[in-house]
Amino acid sequence: MAFVQPLIFTVLTVAAFSMAGLRFKRIYENIRMGQPEPVKGSLRNMILLALGQKKMFRNLIPALLHLAVYTAFLLTQVELLEIFLDGFTGRHRLIYYAVQDSAFGKGLYIAIISGIEVLSLLAFAATLAFLARRNLLKVLRFVKSEMNGWPRLDGNIILYLEIVLIAAIFTMNGADEALHRAEGKGSYGFLLSGNAVWLLFSGFSPETLAVLERVGWWFHILVVFSFLNYLPFSKHLHIMLAFPNAYFTRVSGNGQMRNMPEIQREIQSMLDPSALSGEALPPPDQFGAKDVQDLSWKQLLDAYACTECGRCTAACPANQTGKKLSPRKIMMDTRDRMEELSLNRQKHGPDHQDGKALLGDYISTEELRACTTCNACVQECPVSINPLSIILELRRHLILDQSSAPESWTQMFTHVENNGAPWQFAQSDRDKWISQTEA
Numbered sequence: 001m002a003f004v005q006p007l008i009f010t011v012l013t014v015a016a017f018s019m020a021g022l023r024f025k026r027i028y029e030n031i032r033m034g035q036p037e038p039v040k041g042s043l044r045n046m047i048l049l050a051l052g053q054k055k056m057f058r059n060l061i062p063a064l065l066h067l068a069v070y071t072a073f074l075l076t077q078v079e080l081l082e083i084f085l086d087g088f089t090g091r092h093r094l095i096y097y098a099v100q101d102s103a104f105g106k107g108l109y110i111a112i113i114s115g116i117e118v119l120s121l122l123a124f125a126a127t128l129a130f131l132a133r134r135n136l137l138k139v140l141r142f143v144k145s146e147m148n149g150w151p152r153l154d155g156n157i158i159l160y161l162e163i164v165l166i167a168a169i170f171t172m173n174g175a176d177e178a179l180h181r182a183e184g185k186g187s188y189g190f191l192l193s194g195n196a197v198w199l200l201f202s203g204f205s206p207e208t209l210a211v212l213e214r215v216g217w218w219f220h221i222l223v224v225f226s227f228l229n230y231l232p233f234s235k236h237l238h239i240m241l242a243f244p245n246a247y248f249t250r251v252s253g254n255g256q257m258r259n260m261p262e263i264q265r266e267i268q269s270m271l272d273p274s275a276l277s278g279e280a281l282p283p284p285d286q287f288g289a290k291d292v293q294d295l296s297w298k299q300l301l302d303a304y305a306c307t308e309c310g311r312c313t314a315a316c317p318a319n320q321t322g323k324k325l326s327p328r329k330i331m332m333d334t335r336d337r338m339e340e341l342s343l344n345r346q347k348h349g350p351d352h353q354d355g356k357a358l359l360g361d362y363i364s365t366e367e368l369r370a371c372t373t374c375n376a377c378v379q380e381c382p383v384s385i386n387p388l389s390i391i392l393e394l395r396r397h398l399i400l401d402q403s404s405a406p407e408s409w410t411q412m413f414t415h416v417e418n419n420g421a422p423w424q425f426a427q428s429d430r431d432k433w434i435s436q437t438e439a
């Protein structure tokens with residue numbers, strides 16, 4: 001019967017990775033729905049922003065808490081390697097027994113597992129702090145209206161999973177340590193389970209300890225499989241997508257708006273017709289973006305990489321002054337609309353039109369008009385997301401395709417068109433203020 005456990009483990013592993021793989025494939029296809037956008041690869045950005053979490057350190061305490069969870073997550077992957085080896089072979093602590101005769105190998109193994117234990121303890125404290133921040137302190141950016149329902153639950157689920165995972169790690173290591181000692185083999189030497197946690201299990205019989213160790217082991221791997229499949233449906237996808245998102249950097253500078261060549265040429269012809277050369281550009285099918293497929297692939301990747309942290313919304317002057325606009329909601333709406341469109345296309349075929357659009361059905365004119373284009377949301381985002389670029393594309397569509405603008409804007413546009421400036425007087429009169437001053 002020794003083959004039963006490896007068999008169950010192998011079946012579960014294949015099932016978990018296959019299901020997650022299908023979901024990741026869907027996300028990749030959804031992002032590819034977007035239009036081309038030139039980007040450059042920046043390893044520096046990826047190391048600083050995604051790996052080093054540079055922007056998080058503007059606020060030290062949350063940054064340190066986040067770092068504890070994040071490094072615990074990264075280092076736990078090393079222990080997972082042994083869990084997979086044990087799972088496939090039916091062995092127990094395969095790596096430990098393979099290196100136990102080498103002082104260096106054994107020392108390194110003990111150091112890594114001890115490091116995981118210390119980080120897991122810190123991550124446990126950080127997880128409790130995050131739960132309190134969301135649910136007891138109700139920090140403003142976590143209780144904005146766009147966080148009602150699933151986004152709030154999503155933020156909590158991952159924290160509960162984290163607690164189960166940490167409990168499983170200490171149950172596994174503590175029971176294993178107590179069993180090791182009960183069998184007369186001494187201590188493994190792990191920092192926390194070898195000195196403190198094992199005492200919680202010291203009163204149990206060897207049979208019970210063996211069961212508890214297996215319970216901890218299976219819970220650990222089952223939480224990992226659940227996490228793997230839950231991640232691509234959750235905002236926690238940022239754990240993975242923050243890396244490509246930070247790597248693919250926009251070519252345009254920070255705060256720089258993308259020119260529309262057709263409009264640029266029109267303006268140039270007004271300012272200096274002699275400077276123009278070549279044929280006039282044909283009018284585009286539409287201006288700006290109405291739906292997600294009109295946005296660029298980088299904007300769609302942004303939407304999936306959003307952590308829903310709300311730092312952009314907290315910094316947004318429009319939101320601070322009570323306007324309906326929240327840059328976080330812009331990103332969440334973009335992702336939700338992408339999901340809806342992709343589901344409909346999967347059900348009804350790739351050319352299916354569901355009669356809905358990001359502009360209007362998800363993001364309202366009122367939200368778009370409230371943006372001051374100050375760029376604060378872009379500046380604040382810890383994972384290089386640009387909500388402003390989406391707002392601008394939707395607003396361009398609203399104004400240039402739907403001719404929807406408030407009266408004050410329409411007057412300004414007319415002045416620009418007629419006078420080459422937003423003011424109400426002709427270009428020829430511009431210098432008059434000089435003569436008035438001299439007089």
Ligand code: SF4
Binds near residue numbers: 375388
């Ligand atoms: S650019 Fe617009 S959305 Fe972003 S912070 Fe400024 S006002 Fe808010």
Ligand code: SF4
Binds near residue numbers: 308312327
């Ligand atoms: S866009 Fe950036 S700052 Fe805003 S919620 Fe998403 S990750 Fe946070």
